Amino acid sequence: CPPYNADFDGDEMNLHVPQSEEARAESILLMRVQDQLISPRYGGPIIGGLRDFITGAYLLTKDDTRLTVQEFSNLAMLGSYEGELPKPAAKGKEGPMYTGKQLFSLFLxxxxxxxxTSKWSKGTKGVTKDVVIKNGELISGIIDKxxxxxxxxESVLHRIAKDYGNIQAKNFLNSILIIVKQYIxxxxxxxxxxxxxxPDKVRETILSDIKGSYDKVFDFISQAKKGTLKLTRGLSAAEALEAYIVNELSKARDVAGSTADQSFDETNSGRIMATTGARGSSLNIGQMAGALGQQSRRGQRMLxxxxxxxxxxxxxxxxxxxxxxxxxSNYRDGLSTLEFFFHAMGGREGLVDTAVRxxxxxxxxxxxxxxLEHIRLEYDGTVRDPHGHIIQFMYGEDGIDVAKSDHGEAFNINRLVESQTIIDTGKKASKEEVSQLAKKYTKTFNLRLRNLVTKALEDAKLSKDGIEKVCKKGLDLYNKTKVEPGQAVGIVTAQSIGEPGTQMTLRTFHFAGIRERNVTLGLPRLIELVDARKNPVTPTMDIYLDKESKTSREKAIETARNILQTKVSALISETETDYSTEIKLHLSRNRLKERGCSVDDVMAALxxxxxxKNESIGDTxxxxxxxESDAPT
Structure with missing residues (x-):
């Protein structure tokens, strides 16, 4: 349940009952469910259909869904529709029939x-922009996640909430979800x-594909033994071999999965759930019907x-x-004993990771x-702490409340222009008229928004009336989305950073095996940033070379040598120690050359x-x- 971030495996909640009229009024103002549709973290909706509702919406709005007049009326009544029923758009054996799209359209x-574009269309590589709604009628396309x-x-729900207000969005969602639940x-x-x-044929294909990948792996291993394996930069021979093997095996899993996935037709329940975005993914179907793939621990194979x-x-x-x-194996046929054990090893890491995270x-x-708890918004639009120190002159640089915004923007000017274009009539406004109107209505906007609006209006081919309407609506929306004084912006900020933290994975990610690029990612990196640590765990720096060094490999290597910190230990091939008196350091010629050092440099360092006391004999x-003469006691 996204708004509460609750799952139903034993989670508890507390109920608070505001007593006085004033407390009740304030609670209603701040906490009504329909005003929480849009998340204050990113200005998109966080309440909407999940799981069955999405599958149901797909089944209802499919092109071949037909409802009898009786079914249509019952469902419309459940969704508390009170208008007149439209004319049935299809014919069946027993007389006129309604389409599922008509039922959905009643509530727009x-x-x-x-x-x-719907998820279904993306997943089945169909047409883009397949969902078309014109004057509140769903003309084509499938409603899904x-x-x-x-x-x-940017969903239909998001647009209704933004353009028609929260009450209408609440009613839309309630009606649609009740109907969809009943229908499914x-x-x-x-x-x-x-x-x-x-089918047996598909199973054979999957097995032979995996065998092909195994042969490739054996081929890589024999190449590595002969020393003919192509090496990648920054990797030793063993690491390169491992990278090639892992890559090949992950390909094998993907191929097995997609072969299995594609052999199911579009009426398969699993395909429907994965493609509409209700639950699961084609990876899950692939693991159930194709092959489970490589089990890993700390991002490596079980070595x-x-x-x-x-x-x-x-x-x-x-x-x-x-x-x-x-x-x-796959989950349908079951794993062998050893496979099961490996799978358990991989699964254990997931559990530990979740608990630690x-x-x-x-x-x-x-x-x-x-x-951040003490930081709030004052009446002059500044963000201050309790001592009156200014932290930000204007909240978020634009004074917009993200929870009321449209993805952080006060309003989506292109969207306003688009919906005006559909109904606009009359002669196109001249450039002077446009800039005059833009100037008049965008006085209070901040510079960035003013430029955006002016540019959008200049590009739009609207009449003077049309431009004025868009400007009025924009100004109205802008005034509605301004942040209110007294808003606890510090708390909201802290929650917005903390909330995604739980979903991040803990493990560092291996950048395709390149050792230099083994960067800290995910939660540890976020914590590192929030703590403003002086020494990050894996600092990296990109150094751009000037014109001269860019073209010559030698110059680039020389620059790299000069940057690299060289310790004496990096130049030694072997050491001999006579524990009472002396240590012999044998320096390696190659390493000295590689690092551009001489024996004298080493002596100077020591x-x-x-x-x-230091002496040098050749490379030793x-x-x-x-x-130390014993000090007299």
């Missing part, structure tokens, strides 16, 4: 115009084992365990991908709230050490312990 505002889903910006209940939508069965093998059931240094946790992100959020530096 009559002057609503919108065009968008991208139209009425929770946390879906009568439809009888289910998912079972039989929905995962594949460690016993001596040179993961489990005692394998030979040492075995090259077969099975021995490092690649699972050929919730603690860390909870603690980070607490620190943030404590740091000068500062007063405990030893000898450190002799200085006898």
């Amino acid at each position: 505002p009559k002057d609503f115009n919108y065009v968008m 991208s139209s009425i889903g929770a946390e879906e910006p 209940t009568h439809y009888g939508f289910s998912y079972g084992y039989s929905d995962l069965e594949l 460690k365990g016993y001596n040179n093998r993961a489990l005692p059931h394998f030979k040492e240094h075995e090259s077969n991908p099975d021995s490092a946790g690649f699972v050929k 919730t603690q860390q992100s909870g603690y980070m959020q607490r620190r943030l709230i404590n740091a 000068e500062s050490n007063k405990k030893f 530096v000898v450190l002799k312990l200085v006898d």
Whole structure:
């Protein structure tokens, strides 16, 4: 449940009952559900249809859905529709029939115009902009997650909330969801084992594809043994081989998954749920019907365990991908004992990760709230702390309340122009008229918004009346979306940073195995930023070369050498130690050359050490312990 971030596995809530009239009025003003449709974190809706509602909306608005007059009337009544019923648009065996799209259209505002692409169309590679709503009629397209889903910006729901207000959005959502729930209940939508069965031919294809990938892996291994494997920069031979193998095996899993996924037709319940965005993804279907794929731990294959093998059931240094946790089976056919064990190893990491992450992100959020709780908005539009120190001259640089905004903008000017164009008549306004009107109505706007609006109006081919209407509506929306004095902006900020923290993964991500690029990402990096730590864990720097160094490889390498910190230990090939008196450091010629150092440089570096006397013999530096005469007791 996104608005409360609650799941129903035992979560508890507290109920507070405001007593006085004043407290009740304030609570209603601040906390009514319909005013929470838009999230103050990113200005998009966070309340909407989930799971069954989305599947149901798809089944209802499919092109071939037909309803008898009786069914249509019952459903319309459930959605508390009070107007006149439209004329049935289709014919059936028993007389006139309604389409599912007509039922959906009953609850759209009559002057609503919108065009968008549904998830279904994206997933089945159909036409873009397939959902067309004209004057409150759904003309074509399927309603799914991208139209009425929770946390879906620029959806039909989002547009209704923004353009027609929260009350209308609440009524729209209530009616549609009740109808969809009723419709899917009568439809009888289910998912079972039989929905995962594949024809033998497809199964064979999947197995032969996996075998092909295995052969490639064996080929990589034999290349590595001969030393003919193409190396990537920054990787040793073993690391490069591992990167190639992991890459090949992940391809194998994807191919198996998509083969399985594509062999199901569009009436398959799993496909419907994954494609409309109700639940799951094609990856889940692939793992249930195709192959589970590589199990990993800390982003690597299961390589460690016993001596040179993961489990005692394998030979040492075995090259077969099975021995490092690649699972050929799928959930439908079940895993073998060893596969199950590897899968459990991979799954355990997920559990530990989740437990650790919730603690860390909870603690980070607490620190943030404590740091920002006293910051609020004053009556002069500034953001200040209790001492009256100004933190920001204007909240968010534009004084707009994100929760009332449209993705952080006061209003979507292109959207206003678009809906005006559909109904606009008359002669196109001249440039002077446009700039005059723009100047008149955008006086109070901040510079960025003023420029945006003026440019959009100049590009729009609207009549003078049309331009004026757009300006009036824009100004009206702008005044409505201004942030109110006394708003606890510090708390909202802290919550908006803390809230995504729980969803972030903890593990650092390996940048395709390039060691230099092993960057800290996700929660640890966020915590690092919030704490403003002096020393980040994996600092990186991009250095851009000037014209001369750009073209020559030697110059670039020289620059890199000069930047690199060189320690004496990096230049030594071996050391000999006579524990009582001396240490011999044998320097490596190659390493000296690589780092552009000489024996004298090493001697100079060791000068500062007063405990030893230094001598150099060829490429060997000898450190002799200085006898400290025992101080008289």
